[in-house]
Amino acid sequence: MPVRLATWNINSVRLRIGLVQKLVEEHAPDVLCLQETKCADDCFPLSAVRKLGFEHVAIHGQKGYHGVATFSRYPFVTVAKERWAEKDDARHLATTFAAGPLEGVTVHNFYVPAGGDEPDPTINPKFAHKLQFVRELHQWSERIAETDRRIMVGxxxxxxxxxxxxxxxxLLKIVSHTPVETEGLEAMRRAGRWVDAVRRHVPYPEKLYSWWSYRAADWEASDRGRRLDHVWASEDVAARSTGVETLKAARGWERPSDHVPVILTIE
Known part of the structure; x- marks a missing residue:
């Protein structure tokens, strides 16, 4: 049975719960991982999520900032809400499927710090925090490199x-594409033996973006995008993937997030 797994930085789940509904109705994900929910756990719109057919929900949020959530049509257990880079920000949620076609697979839902505007950790503590986060992800990836049945999204x-x-x-001197970031991310991917599942189906050198700035007067005409949203998997899971969709049209929905959903299909 194929499974459709989606990841999306929603940029406020309460503000855009209608867009979550639109995504579910039009693209029918079986598993949906959200980032930047900006919502404390006791204020999360759980009833609206369950009306969309997701009986299994895990949330890790905080008021006004950050936050991750994972919804599923298949049962899972919450494994971890880990602390990263010496901060208590809600940026990671791990769930392991207890039954269904992904039984035994652990999904790690991440929201990595943006890093501010200045790509110099000596004068920008936000960038220093981001680099520390990536270093810790590298160490974590090394520890789990020999394990199967894992997916990392976000x-x-x-x-x-x-x-x-x-x-x-x-963009070489713009945060999100500086060499220290790109080299660090790629080293982390190799350390964890992660397969970039999106690029497995849309190989380089094809251009592919998942984010377009709010600052652009006409985001579609300028098309100055970046691929900030990822789906990685262990080799055994990646080998079962059959396709990917990056929903560029969602950037043009009413009151959109600046990110769009990415959906991986797994057999």
Whole structure:
């Protein structure tokens, strides 16, 4: 039975619960991982989520900032809400499927820090925090590199390759595409033996983006995007994947997030 797994930085789940409904009605994900929910757990719109057919919900939120959530049509157990880079921000949620076609698979839902505007950790503590987060992800990936049945999704806030940005040359000194970030992310991916499942189906050098800035007067005409949202998997799971969709049209929905959903199909 194929499973459709979606990841999406929703940029406020309460503000955009109608867009979550639109995604579910039009694209029918079986598992939906959200980032930047910006919602404390006791204020989360759980009833609206369950009306969409997701009986199994895990949330890790905080008021006004960050936050991750995982919804599923199949039962799972919450494994971890880990602390990263010496902060208590709600940026990671791990769930393991207890039954269904993904039984035994653990999904790690991440929201990596954006890092601010200045790509210098000596003067920008937000960027220093981001680099520490990526270093810890590297160490974590090394520890789990020998395990199977794992998926890592989320807004990793790094566009790793030239084809993941609208202009490699112009973005080399822009946070999300600086060499220290892209090299760190790629080293982490290799350390964990992660397969970039999106690029498995849309190989380089094809351009592919999942984020377009709110600052653009006409985001579609300028098309200055970056691929910040990722789906990685262990080799055994990646080998079962059959396709991917990056829903660019969602950037044009009413009151949209600046990110769009990415959906992986797994047999």
């Amino acid at each position: 807004d990793l806030n790094i566009a790793p390759h030239e084809s993941d940005v609208w202009s490699h040359k112009q």
